[in-house]
Amino acid sequence: MRISHVEAFRAVMVSGSTTAAARILNTSQPNVSRSIAQLEKSTGLRLFERLPGKVVPTKDGLSLFKEVQRSFVGLQRLEEAAKRIRRFSGGLLRIAAIQTLALGLIPRALRRFAQIYPEASISIHAGHSAAVSQWVDEQFCDFGVVSHLTGSYGFESEELYRIDGVCVMPKGHSLAAKAYIEPADLAGEPYISFSQNDYGRSDVDAIFEQAGVARQMTLDTPYSSITCSLVAQGLGVAIVNPIAAQDYQHMGVVIRPFRPSIKHSAMLIYPRESREDRLVSSFVEVLKTVTLEEQRALTGPA
Known part of the structure; x- marks a missing residue:
């Protein structure tokens, strides 16, 4: 089974005819027909009923089309991932944070970040400082925000804020x-x-x-x-x-x-290698900016 034969089959199914499929694939109608015939031979399936002026998919053809569509969706996802990787050093930003910040500050920072990087794929995980530290140490997450440092992990850290309760x-x-x-x-x-x-x-x-x-x-x-x-x-x-x-x-x-x-603080923690990740560093800069703005706004009673 050759990918060109599968592409011809999909084009016929999507367009409804071999002539329209030839236009989609920028080839000739006889080439499309030959590809379909070769696909039928390689699979042992009769994919279309040939009627005057048109082709009608058989039951086997419809079943195969469903599988082909699933495969093409997978290929599209790979293409999207490749685009994200070309733009960033990684295709997915995995954030871990204590619940206090995962419910408010992090989403507010993400709203601004998404305006700058709308193609970024982001995953958020919330837990206690110990759980967040473990996720970062195991590189399940790219970086984390904790209220305090726990254990003797080998990651880097820096203060995000220290503020009065x-x-x-x-x-x-x-x-x-x-x-x-x-x-x-x-x-x-x-x-x-x-x-x-x-x-x-x-x-x-x-x-x-x-x-x-x-x-x-x-x-x-x-x-x-x-x-x-x-x-x-x-x-x-x-x-x-x-x-x-x-x-x-x-x-x-x-x-x-x-x-x-009574002081409340937050620390940013990173695996050493993720500190240089462009997607991580870009979000951290946005998070720092939003945090500073909110600290400045908390100057008196509501």
């Missing part, structure tokens, strides 16, 4: 009238905390212990997105990453600065 509360809360929130303000308040084993919880707990303030610890969760959703439902207050908090202002969440400072 904020107190979030439901709309109409009595503390919303304050310009900023202190530990004493949250005494006896229903409080939504990080999970017991979550990185960063000990820093928050230490501040309240030093201030001698007891919170009403009603709920805990490892995800800032869930925390903010719970706050929006009126189930308590919390101290979270402001970049995550701003994603929930449309749900009535009120944001206020918290003192003393």
